[in-house]
Amino acid sequence: MDTRAGATTPPAAAAVALVVVVAFGCAPSARLSARPRAAAVLDPYLLVLGTAQDGGLPHAACTCPRCDAARLDPRRRRRIASVAIIVPGTGHRFLVDATPDLREQLDLLPALGRPVTGAVDRAPVDGILLTHAHAGHYLGLAFFGFEAVHTSRLPVHATPRMAAFLRANAPWSRLVSREEIVLDEMPAGLTFTLDAGVRVTPFTVPHRDEDSDTVGFMIAGPRHSIVYVPDTDTWATWSVAALETLAACDTALIDGTFFAAGELPGRDVRAIGHPLMVETMDRLGEDVRAGRLRVLFTHLNHSNHALDPDGPERRAIRERGFDLAKEGQRLPL
Ligand SMILES: [Zn+2]
Ligand SMILES: [Zn+2]
Ligand SMILES: [Zn+2]
Numbered sequence: 026m027d028t029r030a031g032a033t034t035p036p037a038a039a040a041v042a043l044v045v046v047v048a049f050g051c052a053p054s055a056r057l058s059a060r061p062r063a064a065a066v067l068d069p070y071l072l073v074l075g076t077a078q079d080g081g082l083p084h085a086a087c088t089c090p091r092c093d094a095a096r097l098d099p100r101r102r103r104r105i106a107s108v109a110i111i112v113p114g115t116g117h118r119f120l121v122d123a124t125p126d127l128r129e130q131l132d133l134l135p136a137l138g139r140p141v142t143g144a145v146d147r148a149p150v151d152g153i154l155l156t157h158a159h160a161g162h163y164l165g166l167a168f169f170g171f172e173a174v175h176t177s178r179l180p181v182h183a184t185p186r187m188a189a190f191l192r193a194n195a196p197w198s199r200l201v202s203r204e205e206i207v208l209d210e211m212p213a214g215l216t217f218t219l220d221a222g223v224r225v226t227p228f229t230v231p232h233r234d235e236d237s238d239t240v241g242f243m244i245a246g247p248r249h250s251i252v253y254v255p256d257t258d259t260w261a262t263w264s265v266a267a268l269e270t271l272a273a274c275d276t277a278l279i280d281g282t283f284f285a286a287g288e289l290p291g292r293d294v295r296a297i298g299h300p301l302m303v304e305t306m307d308r309l310g311e312d313v314r315a316g317r318l319r320v321l322f323t324h325l326n327h328s329n330h331a332l333d334p335d336g337p338e339r340r341a342i343r344e345r346g347f348d349l350a351k352e353g354q355r356l357p358l
Pocket of ligand 1: 078
């Protein structure tokens with residue numbers, strides 16, 4: 026039997042079915058939002074899957090008060106930074122980065138009418154875009170290998186240097202040789218069509234580039250353009266081209282690793298890199314106040330005081346018109 030939604034169902038009924046699936050197949054917070062119009066429901070959107078720095082929250086092996094609070098209260102936990110690009114019109118789902126929290130993050134994806142098989146879905150996503158080769162951003166690729174999902178020719182979009190790294194180093198090279206993944210090289214600065222109505226432009230951002238270079242993404246849909254940069258060095262090191270890309274978007278999910286200098290006792294966070302939240306708010310505050318730009322912080326380190334729900338740092342962020350990205354949050358494209 027052909028199980029494709031459109032094969033045996035009239036187009037109008039299929040559209041209604043898709044609306045129902047989209048409305049109820051999403052994360053709880055999204056479900057509570059106002060009932061969207063049918064046209065908007067079929068538009069692509071970004072779904073936030075995680076907002077923590079590579080070590081997660083609670084951070085691996087850390088017993089600081091913030092990490093212990095997250096162990097006791099699940100509402101304070103944050104999965105490692107990632108977003109999905111969801112395209113209800115085609116039923117496709119894409120990941121931006123493959124984190125060590127990938128197993129749980131796959132469970133956050135809306136079903137979009139995919140048939141329930143009662144077994145491992147060997148094609149749980151339709152593609153993956155990678156920012157760079159640091160632990161929190163690509164280790165989850167391992168779950169697509171023979172030991173777990175065992176995908177077949179899953180497209181992985183990576184810069185030429187990132188692709189070369191995966192091709193040359195085990196265990197990633199085995200994913201390539203077994204054709205569990207297929208590397209699609211995306212040069213920085215070149216726009217490509219990811220799916221119907223969704224165009225993606227990777228752009229180079231400065232970062233500690235030991236094994237790969239690092240990119241952010243401009244993700245453009247029919248209504249909105251969103252920049253996603255979870256990991257970067259300070260604003261002063263950004264190229265003109267990268268700044269111009271940021272200026273062209275209306276929503277930005279930006280590296281919020283640290284709130285302010287002096288956050289890590291005994292270490293200078295400026296030496297570690299990352300734009301401080303306070304600096305980002307100074308730099309982009311005028312665009313935010315004028316309503317030209319919406320900024321959501323992601324990739325928060327466990328040391329970041331903005332993680333405290335009732336703290337003055339969180340309040341200051343809100344008062345300046347900025348916010349933290351939240352798991353389950355949908356951002357229309
Ligand atoms: Zn990172
Ligand atoms: Zn900690
Ligand atoms: Zn990194």
